[in-house]
Amino acid sequence: MKKAILFALAAATFANARAADVPVKVQLKWFPQAQFAGFFVAQAKGYYKAEGLDVSLLPIGDQSPIQTVATGTADFGTTWITDLLTARQQGLPVVHIAQLFQKSGYTLVSLKTKNISKPADLMGKRVGVWPSGNEYPAVALLKRNNMTSSLDSTVSNPSVQAVTYPFDPSLVFPDKVDAVSAMTYNEVNQIVGLGYPLDKLNVMNAADNGVNLLEDLMFTTQKVLDTKNFKGSGLSGQQVAAKLLRATIKGWNYAVANQKEAVNIVLVNCGNTCKGSGTRASAAGHQTWQMAEIAKLYKAGPTLKGMAGYLDPATYQANVRLLTDLGILKSAPSAGAVTYSVWEAATGKKAK
Structure with a gap:
């Protein structure tokens, strides 16, 4: 009898822990497709749940994710580095926290x-x-x-x-x-x-x-990073960001190593956008092509050195120089445009 009661209490405690998963909204930079395979894999495999997060992946189409994150409609987002830096130039306090794609496509x-x-x-x-x-x-x-x-x-x-x-x-x-x-x-x-x-x-x-502008990255706002109690979870914004990134990198590593399975997971999520507008290819065929090409962009640079998600400082500075030389940026962004603290907390490694 005592064992049954203890088991029931343990089950109730686990259920409560699951119910207490922290809700996190991630704004994707397009409709669901293999471009975001790592996120969908992390969700399907329970990697976010294992970190105590209840992650919603939000599509946006041809709009910029910057606005939804900057206004708080989403907590985190993916975008390209030029979009992020030009937004910083316009006064939006968005912050780069991880670089997923290491090569421009x-x-x-x-x-x-x-x-x-x-x-x-x-x-x-x-x-x-x-x-x-x-x-x-x-x-x-x-x-x-x-x-x-x-x-x-x-x-x-x-x-x-x-x-x-x-x-x-x-x-x-x-x-x-x-x-x-x-x-x-x-x-x-x-x-x-x-x-x-x-x-x-x-x-x-x-x-x-000569124009290797970095693309899919993860970002949030300074407000989220400075939050002491993210959505009443008892966790800081920094801690939630690190949990999100750790699970996402795990999802990406699995997706790249198991591309066929990753495509099948994506197909469940992408619906009418699976085929890609304007293509005669099948949904599975298009997403298989996409997954193979995405893997090349992810598995490059720092990722090959065991540092997935790391923004190489030299590459970043080269991007900044190019954008300022071309007049797209009026001046180099402030140091607050990029933080390595989330990546360090997520991976247990030190930025160089």
């Missing part, structure tokens, strides 16, 4: 018949770009090669006509633009799916042309 894709194989070939052309802060890689690539675009209202006779489009290449490619923005893991495959095989395309990688 941004490209400009054109038909080989257009003879666009290097940035200089874009002179006088129409280039498809994305809205909401996602145009910066194209702007940087043009500026680095002494070209202007119609995105700059102060320029009367721009070198390039920018055509803003909402991420579906079929809306503009190839009739309305000469080259179109495309991520290696997403739009490149969508364009192939539209009936343009890789051997008929020129894929100009921005990183190969």
